[in-house]
Each structure stands twice: as structure tokens, then as C-alpha cells.
Amino acid sequence: MATKRKPPTTLKQVAKEAGVSIQTVSRVVNERPDVAPETRERVLAIIERMGYRPNVLARSLIRRRSHTLGVVTAGLMYTGPSRTLNGVASQAQRMNYTLLLKELPDFGGYTIQSLLDDLLARQVDGIIWAIAEVGGNREEFVSQLSYLPVPVVFLTMAPREGWHIVAIDNEAGGRMATEHLLAQGHRRIGHITGPLDWWEARERKAGWEKALAAAGVPQSPELCVEGDWSSISGIEGIAHLRARVPDLTAVFVGNDQMALGVLHYAYQHGVRSPQDLAVVGFDDITEAAFFSPPLTTIHHDLHRLGCTAVQEVVRRIEAEQGDNLVGGDPRYAHIQPTLIVRESSALQSAA
Amino acid sequence: MATKRKPPTTLKQVAKEAGVSIQTVSRVVNERPDVAPETRERVLAIIERMGYRPNVLARSLIRRRSHTLGVVTAGLMYTGPSRTLNGVASQAQRMNYTLLLKELPDFGGYTIQSLLDDLLARQVDGIIWAIAEVGGNREEFVSQLSYLPVPVVFLTMAPREGWHIVAIDNEAGGRMATEHLLAQGHRRIGHITGPLDWWEARERKAGWEKALAAAGVPQSPELCVEGDWSSISGIEGIAHLRARVPDLTAVFVGNDQMALGVLHYAYQHGVRSPQDLAVVGFDDITEAAFFSPPLTTIHHDLHRLGCTAVQEVVRRIEAEQGDNLVGGDPRYAHIQPTLIVRESSALQSAA
DNA sequence: ATGAAAGCGCTAACAC
DNA sequence: GTGTTAGCGCTTTCAT
Numbered sequence: 001m002a003t004k005r006k007p008p009t010t011l012k013q014v015a016k017e018a019g020v021s022i023q024t025v026s027r028v029v030n031e032r033p034d035v036a037p038e039t040r041e042r043v044l045a046i047i048e049r050m051g052y053r054p055n056v057l058a059r060s061l062i063r064r065r066s067h068t069l070g071v072v073t074a075g076l077m078y079t080g081p082s083r084t085l086n087g088v089a090s091q092a093q094r095m096n097y098t099l100l101l102k103e104l105p106d107f108g109g110y111t112i113q114s115l116l117d118d119l120l121a122r123q124v125d126g127i128i129w130a131i132a133e134v135g136g137n138r139e140e141f142v143s144q145l146s147y148l149p150v151p152v153v154f155l156t157m158a159p160r161e162g163w164h165i166v167a168i169d170n171e172a173g174g175r176m177a178t179e180h181l182l183a184q185g186h187r188r189i190g191h192i193t194g195p196l197d198w199w200e201a202r203e204r205k206a207g208w209e210k211a212l213a214a215a216g217v218p219q220s221p222e223l224c225v226e227g228d229w230s231s232i233s234g235i236e237g238i239a240h241l242r243a244r245v246p247d248l249t250a251v252f253v254g255n256d257q258m259a260l261g262v263l264h265y266a267y268q269h270g271v272r273s274p275q276d277l278a279v280v281g282f283d284d285i286t287e288a289a290f291f292s293p294p295l296t297t298i299h300h301d302l303h304r305l306g307c308t309a310v311q312e313v314v315r316r317i318e319a320e321q322g323d324n325l326v327g328g329d330p331r332y333a334h335i336q337p338t339l340i341v342r343e344s345s346a347l348q349s350a351a
Numbered sequence: 352m353a354t355k356r357k358p359p360t361t362l363k364q365v366a367k368e369a370g371v372s373i374q375t376v377s378r379v380v381n382e383r384p385d386v387a388p389e390t391r392e393r394v395l396a397i398i399e400r401m402g403y404r405p406n407v408l409a410r411s412l413i414r415r416r417s418h419t420l421g422v423v424t425a426g427l428m429y430t431g432p433s434r435t436l437n438g439v440a441s442q443a444q445r446m447n448y449t450l451l452l453k454e455l456p457d458f459g460g461y462t463i464q465s466l467l468d469d470l471l472a473r474q475v476d477g478i479i480w481a482i483a484e485v486g487g488n489r490e491e492f493v494s495q496l497s498y499l500p501v502p503v504v505f506l507t508m509a510p511r512e513g514w515h516i517v518a519i520d521n522e523a524g525g526r527m528a529t530e531h532l533l534a535q536g537h538r539r540i541g542h543i544t545g546p547l548d549w550w551e552a553r554e555r556k557a558g559w560e561k562a563l564a565a566a567g568v569p570q571s572p573e574l575c576v577e578g579d580w581s582s583i584s585g586i587e588g589i590a591h592l593r594a595r596v597p598d599l600t601a602v603f604v605g606n607d608q609m610a611l612g613v614l615h616y617a618y619q620h621g622v623r624s625p626q627d628l629a630v631v632g633f634d635d636i637t638e639a640a641f642f643s644p645p646l647t648t649i650h651h652d653l654h655r656l657g658c659t660a661v662q663e664v665v666r667r668i669e670a671e672q673g674d675n676l677v678g679g680d681p682r683y684a685h686i687q688p689t690l691i692v693r694e695s696s697a698l699q700s701a702a
Numbered sequence: 703a704t705g706a707a708a709g710c711g712c713t714a715a716c717a718c
Numbered sequence: 719g720t721g722t723t724a725g726c727g728c729t730t731t732c733a734t
Contacts, residue, residue, distance in 0.1 A: 010711060024720060053472050059713075061408050076433050077430075121404050285638075387704085408728090410727080
């Protein structure tokens with residue numbers, strides 16, 4: 001294709017063609033009432049014929065409102081972040097916002113400043129920080145947050161005074177998983193955690209601990225090993241646990257990938273699940289229902305998490321816009337997970 | 352937080368503060384050489400102090416170049432699309448482009464027009480159409496493509512004259528999978544396809560057919576059933592196949608999800624894999640290595656697919672920009688998949 | 703090396 | 719109802 005593309009039609013050209021002022025065309029485009037029906041028809045026809053499309057950049061420049069949201073994410077190759085983004089995208093579409101997407105190369109993120117600068121330079125109306133809280137990667141923000149010219153909503157992190165946060169209740173999930181195992185009669189319940197510099201991993205572990213404590217079941221350090229979310233680490237984790245705790249009958253695993261590793265270990269070592277080892281995972285990935293045996297797990301609605309984040313940030317934007325500062329104050333929104341019981345934990349249920 | 356945010360600093364304010372013209376500040380910001388070192392220092396200091404950030408919208412307006420790419424995707428909750436997006440995002444970052452993300456609610460997509468309009472209204476420099484070719488969802492484009500004011504690169508679709516396309520070689524993948532099974536001595540090799548209105552599904556099937564034909568192995572319609580990519584349909588598919596083809600010893604499954612279903616069926620029915628039934632999947636999802644047994648599958652590099660797409664579209668943008676129309680012509684780029692052999696197909700290998 | 707003028711495409715405010 | 723004027727924040731061209 002060796003032809004130069006023709007430059008887009010402008011308001012001016014349409015106006016000239018229609019023999020009216022730029023202003024009138026602008027009114028038609030913006031569906032203002034104060035245009036003669038007859039004029040409107042004529043202009044509309046010309047717009048159609050010339051293939052006019054308003055330049056949103058110019059409009060944003062003058063309106064000081066881009067109707068654009070910045071989303072910062074990481075690890076899109078994993079299901080969690082992409083399910084969240086899925087929710088963000090669909091809700092943004094629904095609320096008529098367009099997304100600017102930024103992906104951090106890793107969860108450590110040391111390019112935050114330039115990334116943030118680009119987002120702001122492009123005049124986003126708000127930002128959704130959809131990155132897991134790992135180590136101290138939130139601290140970098142603290143110093144800047146007060147200077148930020150737009151609202152920010154954070155996903156999945158610990159409550160912080162004055163910050164706007166939407167999160168899955170990971171601790172509740174951990175508790176539900178453990179309580180379920182307790183209800184099945186288990187007493188020696190191990191836990192394979194995610195990397196403990198992840199806030200989510202710590203929360204899930206806390207849920208496990210609290211459930212055990214509440215049931216008066218003694219716990220000891222050897223019941224818990226740290227994984228790295230990968231299936232391999234699940235295999236290693238269960239191997240360690242079984243070596244250290246001979247009478248282990250159940251394990252709550254920090255995510256489904258690691259739980260798959262546990263199931264795989266069982267398959268290889270002739271350990272039957274759930275008879276010899278009950279397993280509960282976390283995430284409810286699509287595949288979990290078809291593991292062998294199907295995996296009991298904690299389901300959390302990341303799509304909804306994403307949707308909520310968009311709603312919250314837009315709510316703040318709108319509040320600040322309309323000089324209406326009520327209704328835009330920071331809050332911590334918790335989304336509750338649910339327990340999905342399948343065969344990997346069901347001692348007495350039908351296969 | 353009930354305080355109104357302060358509006359961003361502008362060039363003008365910096366200029367006034369520094370006692371120079373707007374022009375000079377602009378030169379400093381754009382790192383032009385023709386500024387006295389001393390002036391530059393002073394301006395830079397003030398920029399820093401006032402927290403000035405250039406307004407990219409204004410810049411794009413005048414430069415007719417937004418350094419923005421539109422990405423249209425669908426089904427982000429699935430691993431395929433999100434791995435692709437991952438590649439697109441990282442490469443875009445690397446090439447200094449920012450992404451505008453649009454997600455279609457489903458693969459049928461009948462809101463294409465408005466979605467495209469929004470992208471163009473926001474002055475994207477190019478578009479990456481990262482949506483699987485399903486049914487006739489490409490045809491809608493044909494009528495418009497010639498009018499598009501910016502380059503478009505399509506992902507994963509059949510070659511079409513004059514279109515710029517980057518795709519995985521699905522047929523080659525199907526062939527490799529089947530040839531592997533043939534090499535293991537199998538002769539009755541079934542196939543569970545994806546939905547056949549998907550181009551990819553048809554390609555994979557074609558690969559299977561051609562491999563069988565090349566080996567002189569007779570094939571018949573009952574060796575092939577259509578699934579819908581889901582694990583459930585994999586279970587149903589293998590059940591049908593086994594009922595219709597009693598001497599079936601191997602099956603090539605259109606994706607890993609369905610292959611997981613097949614493995615699950617085997618687990619439930621006491622069918623041993625690979626001994627009684629060899630299974631090969633397609634996609635190489637992270638979990639596949641930990642299925643029981645670990646799944647032999649076709650690996651394709653979707654991350655690279657995404658990267659390539661960005662490179663291609665930027666190449667075209669740059670070519671058209673510089674009046675240099677060479678090097679920007681449409682092409683069909685194929686990315687080759689690879690076979691990953693694991694236990695589910697390895698008759699004679701070590702467990 | 704620096705500044706003044708013009709204008710990107712559009713909308714807000716006011717006039718008529 | 720419609721047109722005129724001004725200007726969003728910036729870059730370009732041209733003068734000095």
C-alpha cells in the first residue's frame with residue numbers, strides 16, 4: 001500500500017462545506033438543542049459524507065477532562081491480573097472511559113516514576129493501581145501520593161489511612177478454607193503459603209492461623225512452608241510437610257497452581273486424595289474443576305474487583321469535578337470470596 | 352480528602368517564573384541544543400521545583416502524532432489473549448508507545464464501529480487487532496479498512512491480500528502433534544477440535560488431516576469431534592470418540608483445557624494414559640506440565656506474537672511518517688510453534 | 703541564543 | 719438559532 005493516507009476531516013472543513021460557522025457544527029456534534037432541525041440535518045449529512053470524526057485530544061485539552069483512566073498492572077501472563085483487567089476493561093467501557101494500559105515488567109517495579117509521569121502527561125482523569133502489594137513496592141508511592149493531581153484507587157493491599165482501596169478479603173478466604181477442613185474432622189492441617197513478602201499470601205496465612213486458633217487446634221511452625229505460587233513449589237512444599245509432619249491429613253494451599261503441584265505429588269506417590277490427604281486451594285482457576293481429583297478451592301471474583309475499582313475511581317473523579325466533594329472520600333472496599341467444595345477435600349461425599 | 356487538587360503547571364508559568372519566553376522553556380523540555388547552558392540550568396531547576404509535566408495532549412495535537420497504539424482484544428479471562436497482550440504491552444513500553452486498550456464483550460463483536468471510532472478519535476497512531484478470527488467477524492472490517500487513517504496489524508488470522516497479519520502457524524502445530532503420535536506407532540488417532548467457526552481450530556484440524564494423509568493412514572469422519580475449547584467439551588469429546596472408535600489409541604486435542612478434560616475422563620474411567628490413550632494438547636498452558644500425567648502439547652509463543660505485532664505496526668507508522676513508503680508494506684508473518692513431549696504421549700519413555 | 707507570531711482542532715462565553 | 723472572539727498548552731516558523 002504505497003498511498004499516503006488522507007488527513008482527517010476537521011470541523012472547519014465541515015463548516016465550510018455546509019456554509020455555516022464552526023460553532024454550529026460543533027453544536028450538532030455535541031447534540032446541543034439550540035440548532036435548527038433543518039440545519040442539523042444538513043450538517044449531519046455532510047459529516048457523514050466527509051467522514052468527520054471529532055478529535056478527542058483537542059476536546060480534552062479544552063475541557064480538562066480526557067475521559068481516560070490509567071491502569072497499571074503486572075504479570076498479565078498470570079490468570080489473576082488478567083481476570084482483574086478484564087473486569088476493569090468491561091466496566092470502563094460501560095462507563096464510557098477509555099483505558100491507558102501500563103504493564104510493569106515485574107512486581108518489584110522501579111520504573112514507577114516515569115510510568116506515572118507518562119500517565120499524567122497524557123492527562124488521565126484517574127488511575128487504577130492494579131498491582132499486588134509485594135515487599136515495599138507501595139512505599140515509593142507514599143511520598144508522591146499527596147502531589148498526585150488525580151484520584152487513585154489501589155487494588156488488593158492492606159488498608160492505609162487516606163487511601164482508596166478495593167481488595168479481596170484474603171484472610172476470610174483462608175479462614176473459610178481452614179474451617180472447611182476442620183469441619184471435615186481434620187486436625188493436622190498444613191499450609192503452603194505464597195511468597196510471604198506478598199500481602200495476599202500473609203493474609204491467607206493469617207486466616208489459616210486464626211481458624212486453627214479459634215478451633216483450639218494446636219499449631220506449630222512445621223505445619224507451614226513457604227512456596228512461590230508455582231506448581232513446582234507446591235510439589236516441594238508438600239514433600240517437606242509430609243516429611244516433617246507424618247500425621248498430616250490435610251493441607252490448605254495458597255493458590256491453585258501450587259495445589260495442582262500437591263495433587264501431582266499425590267498422583268506420583270500413590271497418595272490418595274482426599275482419603276489420605278485433603279487439599280484446598282485458592283483462586284478457583286477454570287482448570288481446578290477438572291483436576292484429578294477436582295479441587296476444592298476459594299473462589300474470588302476478580303472481575304468484580306476490577307469493576308468496583310473503576311466505579312470507585314470514577315465516583316471520585318465525578319465528585320471532585322462537580323465541586324461536590326462529598327461521596328468521593330477514600331474508603332476500603334472488601335470483596336468476599338466463597339468456598340467451592342469439590343472432591344479433593346470431601347471425605348464423606350459422593351465421588 | 353476534601354481539598355481541591357491544584358491544576359497542573361504549564362509552560363507559561365514556568366516561563367514567567369524563569370523570566371524567559373515560553374519558547375525557551377519548550378526548547379529545554381525537548382532537549383534542543385540551542386539553549387545557553389546557563390539558561391538551561393535555571394529553567395531546569397524551576398521545572399523541577401514547580402513540578403512541571405508537559406501536556407502530551409497539546410503536543411500530540413500539534414505534532415499529529417500521539418505515540419499511542421490502540422489494542423483491541425477479547426476474552427482476557429483466558430490465558431491466550433492475556434499472554435498476547437502481555438507481549439504487546441512489554442514491547443510497546445520498550446518502543447515508547449502507550450497503549451489504549453479496548454476489550455470486546457465477546458468474540459462476535461458487533462460494536463466494532465463505535466470502538467474503532469473512539470480509538471481513531473483519540474488519534475492513535477496505529478491499531479493492533481488482537482482478536483481471534485471467528486465466523487465472519489473479519490468481514491465487517493473489509494468495508495472499512497481502506498478508509499482507515501492509520502495502519503492496522505491483525506493477529507492470528509488467515510492471510511488476506513493487502514492486510515498486515517501476524518499469526519501462529521497453527522497448521523504446523525497440528526501437524527507436529529499428529530506426526531509425534533504417528534512416530535509413537537499410533538495409527539488410530541482421533542482429534543477433538545475447537546469450535547470450527549474459529550480459524551485457528553480449522554487450521555489445527557487441517558494439520559492433523561495432512562499429517563495422517565502424508566503417513567498414508569486412513570482417516571474417517573468419526574475420528575473427529577468438535578469441542579468448544581472447554582474442559583467439559585473435552586470430556587464429552589473423548590467419550591464420543593471412544594464409543595465410536597473402539598480401537599482408538601491416541602488423540603490430538605485442540606487445546607490444553609480440553610486435553611485436561613480428556614485426562615480427567617481417563618482418571619475417572621480407569622483409562623491409563625499414555626498406555627491406553629496417548630494425549631497431545633495445544634497451547635502449553637503453565638499448568639500442563641503438572642497434569643496427571645504431564646501433558647504433551649504444542650507450545651506457541653504468544654508473548655512473541657504480541658511483540659512482533661507492535662514492531663510491525665510501528666514499522667509501518669514510521670515508514671508512512673517519514674514519506675518513506677518502503678519497508679511498510681503488508682506482510683504475513685508466521686510464528687512457528689514447538690512440540691513439548693511429556694508423559695501423556697510417551698509410550699516408551701521413562702515415567 | 704532567544705523571542706514573537708501563528709495556529710493545531712476544538713469549545714466556552716458572549717454577542718446578535 | 720447562529721456567529722464572533724478568545725484561548726486550552728503546546729510547537730513551528732521566522733525574525734532578531
